[in-house]
Amino acid sequence: MGYANLHSCICDLERSGQLRRITIEVDPHLELAAIARRAYARQAPALLFERVRGCRFPVLANLYGSLERTRYIFRDSLPRLQALIGAKSDPASLLRPPTRLLAALHGASHLLPRRRRSAAVLTHRCQLHDLPQLVSWPADGGPFITLPQVYSEHPAQPGWRHSNLGMYRIQLAGNAYAADQEVGLHYQIHRGIGVHHQAAASRGQDLPVNVFVGGPPALAVAAVMPLPEGLPELAFAGALAGQRLALAQPPGWPLPVPAEADFVLCGRVAPRQTKPEGPFGDHLGYYSLIHDFPVLQVERVYHRPGAIWPFTSVGRPPQEDTSFGAFIHELTGTLIPQVLPGVRAVHAVDAAGVHPLLLAIGSERYTPYSPCDRPQELLTQACAILGQGQLSLAKYLLIANEQDAAQLDIHNCAAFLQHMLQRCDWRRDLHFHTHATIDTLDYSGTGLNQGSKVVIAACGPPRRPLPEQLPERLDLPSGFSAPQIALPGVLVLQGPPCFAPGSQPTADLQRFCSHYATDHPINSFPLLILCDDSAFAATTLENLLWVSFTRSDPARDLYGIGAFQQDKHWGCNGALVLDARRKPQHAPPLEDDAGVIRRLESWAVHGGPLHGII
Template identity: 60%
Template structure:
């Protein structure tokens, strides 16, 4: 049976040696987040900060810090959840042999929430200023809730059956928000709450929102799950948590899970937005100030002994990377059913998740053809870019599984080699220009505006990928320090970028124009221009992060021997991606040296984190 509330979870983790208490007084302004990030990087335990400066509530960090601990939290229910998700593709399996699925049958009993008239979540009232004021990075615009569960309902079909529970960050103070009366509600495109908000505005009805913090871990995980349409997150929380979610239902109020630790209730102010941010986000940069909806706060309640769970995001991997890994374990087997012919997908965490999506598909349209070319792969790519959160992918690399049945999609170097051995740059580049991109991605032509690139490759090996620099390598003036980061992938240091946003850069263009497609450098099918080739090539994570977070496909893709035929762009030589920093990019996150020294002291002999960090 799963945890009834967060306190039970903390007790269990401490009892099993997976949580430590930190009784040293620490500040929620920068210090606590820095500690959590450091402990995550060391693979350490969950952390209960019992003395938060100026705040009476303890804070819980690194709860989902390892995949092993996340599995442990849901150990009693995982088999039933996996079985039930598999039945989405073939429900008759359960009907044909119900005796073989007893855990699944019991699990379905927990899908429906149960209504209650009261619960501990409403026992006490407080104010926004009394909540933990977590600031994760030095340039953040104020304190944020980083593990919120934002609950909304359809105004035309009220009730939990047509609800959305999503993790949309919340700014508690700062900027132009009225203290204790307003909070900022940041939600990105392609999110369920947007449909509810649009509906309320169209009908001129108040848009009520509840923000839950804490409660059983299943509620937090449900808020980030990409669930099948029609399954409310509250149902999944009951399934994953091993018990029906008790909902406090009061007249005129949105329901509140009885066991959450905090609840902020309010109404989104119609047609009002205020600047939200900056905020150090999971791409490793600051998302800058932009106007987002404002929640007028009616009340703030909490349970007795409430605990404030939090995380701190930044350049991956971070704790939220575990969410992605756990979600993949649950939903990965469903991909072939959601998109026929697709065998596997991998949103690359080191590249910021949405900037780079790898996929293994199938090429079955013309098995009789002497020469295979991407056909079905393009159909599958279009389907992937129209499926839930996968639609946020900026670069989609897709290959045919039959070309190498043993290819592991999580082996990124092997995947790159497989694709680059087969790709034809004159045929296999497919751009989506002037489209939407992730709200947090500043590489595009404007806010939430940019492009996408599908690279689809199939067929026999066309080239051997070089692992050494050729002796006659030629570089134009101003370009230097060529470094091989992967077989067939060359990183080159280039002059600083100066082009206006959304326009081609003359230096990158001159690089391509100065090289003939027959020159030896074209043995490297992929060339990346960067500000610091030594740093970019130092390890795979640096290469992935810099290349795919710092480029907009339609603007920053160049080619040696480039040409356009019937509006299809390609090149006879190497593909060149400009991954230099641009003037419109958001600042990268950097640790505060003073704060880091304080964290070092906690790990010194006699400190609470000695032996942990």
Template identity: 55%
Template structure:
């Protein structure tokens, strides 16, 4: 059950007609990533590049490029893992329907890794410089591992129970890293390896780390799985992989998956060096910042090693498929992890962490004549205090009691319509300022620091949303091109941003003052100011990406009738979100035109991508 290594998985995809071998020489510097993105966007097959320029190892991509392919790879185990998770929620389920859970003990048995003395991964040693040096975007700082499984163990409680596997960025070359001796390890806040690193520093030790590439697809899935702290990903890998993961145990060293394609083994030193830039999944570059250095001791690989990779960029990308698959597995867990919360939706089009939509209960005062957000605020704080949802920047949460049958936070246009009809803008906006935010989000006041907003809505409709432009509208100089994006949402073009970081823009205050007299403005409770109104209003994906990746709630929200009372901010008629690119934002990702031309040629008649892109 389950594929034990990369080659077995690719062979199975090949047999299904879902693998394309590309024997043409392809450059890992930008070209190979551009191909992967284009094939993903076209819904194309997995790719095996057999002739990588200047590299002895083949590279594989788009393995997880469609939801159907992901489900096929884990087809033997997904149903039982879902049942196992449900069993954890309610053991009574097993007593009521024991026939549904007959396989659960076997699945639980598979969670335990199997210790072995050696394995294929130990067959060869090489150096970092001989590994594939994937550069995905023109401004990337060097070669990167983009599907790493970074393994560490708690120095205070070593062993599988105290282990963590995360998909943290690994820079192999470039910047000031000593060739073959050092690699950069970029781990973001709220990651399990951070706890291990803190323990090592406290003990005055270096933290041992192994970076696996390839092997069982279950190990890749485990590395991206947002499991609760204290639940080791290696156990989940066995469950979703359908077999006990064989781990090579080494004296005075961390274990290594026997079936991995590669392993970089080393220790995090007390040295930090600049890591980056890197084109990231928000659609912008994350810039160079100091991060820990991993001193490399060994680089192992198997005889038939294949280097799996992906590239990230503005969503949707291949990593979107991971998110959708994880949602399928964990949807039933939401009410148990977050009491009172019925569903959540980390919006991929907005870069995942910038925008979280949720539905919760509002039961605190059931006898009240008018329902208002109370329990919803408790729910929202729970979301911001646990697991990966704690990195959310905007949390829009609605009361389940107000939602019609079939309404869901996964239907984004309908959910926004519901929220904007019911929110009391003078009461229901709750800011958390100068707090931690996602490392990759450059909209805040510094690296890792910005603000959050809980936007709650409960009770009856407060307004009817309009789809007709307000009249008698006068805009300040530099603002123009006002247009209706959706009922209740206006978009307009603003002048180029000129302020310093952590400084509001008085021109947006002036805009709010002038819009107070516009006739019908109350029908548009959300107004977005962008650099390009036409682009932003083109579709929901553009609107979500621009609005929520380019704004910090506390710095970039203004009001039509904005006010502050007893440190509470609200707006009488509408909120204005400044979604322009700021002077301090990281640049957006742009493809290399010359590389794109080469990819076009590969898709022409007679080329290996003909009929695919």
């Protein structure tokens, strides 16, 4: 049986050697988050900080710090849940073997929440300033809740069956928020709470909202699951926990709360009120800057006896949320062919910041009676992918044909990129969507939520070998230097800085491309990437993906040698050139506070309180 609350999970992890208690006092300002990030990098156990400076509540970090530990937490319910998900994608699978049917039925029995008259979480009240004031990065605008479960119901259809539970960050203090009264509610586009907020605003009403912290671990995972419309996250949490979710009703409040939650903030969101929120060090590896977002007017803060505050710190991938993503893919990957006919798999690349880069494997079935020498159905499938929920936020979608390489692994990014580069025809296979919607956290486009997309589709036999050595003559234009081969067929070069006064990114790239004829040896590399530090970008595949796809917008930053436009289609006869230099509109990258790191390193020496953890 799964865990009914966070306390039982912590006790089990401690018994199995997967949790360490930290008894030294730790500062919630930068120290705790820096420890958590380094603990994740070391694949350390979950960490329970018992003494948090200025706060009476203990803090739990690195709970989902490895995919193995995440699987362990849900080990009892996973077979039943996978049978239930498999039944949706392939009902006949329930009979192979027959025990799958029993497992699926058992899992379905946990979908309906149950009501309790009383709840531990409603026994105590506190103020916002009593909660852990955790600040993760030096330029953050204040303390944030980083594992919130934000609950709302549709105003026209109240009740949990039409509810939404999402993980939308909450700024606890700072900026212009009224102390102990207001918190920032940062929800982005394509989020379910937006539908509820719009419905309430159209009626001229405030939207009641609960923010849960802690509780059964299944609740946090359910809050980030890409569930189909009509399946409430509360129901999924019960199936994942292996037991029906217990709900209780606070007196005089319209929304229920999980009876086993550790904390609950109850408040209301006005129809049109916003205040500046941020900055916040985010999962792309940069700060999301200050923007206006809704305000939650907090009316009550509840907590249970012995409440524990779970916390995570995000930053340049991989971080703890990487384990979340991998676990979710394991649960939902089998549903892709059903939701997107003809598509075998889709992979949002964590190292590239998740939303900037999607890899997909589709299938060409339009003309099975003739050779497949150009993308056809792949383009239809690409449109379907970009029309699916949060997948629509992608900037780069690379889609390959399953029939060309049945063994192609969508999670082997290096092999996938090489497969594409062997087959792409830059005169034909680039398909742009301009003035489109991108991730709120991505500043490579033209404005907040604004940018472009490109679909790169490839099918057929290889068109070219991919070089692995530099040509004898490159004859680089002035200002361009330090060529490095990052992958076969991918040449990385260092370009003039875009932050220099008077710099003109477009002029630099046009000068670079016009320097070469289409028969120049540099075109043996199908992809040229220009960046600020070619040695850094070429050192690891993770560096290459992060630099290339978080620092570029397809419509503005893709160029080509021998470029042309015909019938409103853009292509090039030579190499494709990606400008991945930092631009003036980009957000600053995340950097640790040097003094904090020195202090932590002194604690990590042999015999120190954090030895073996960070």
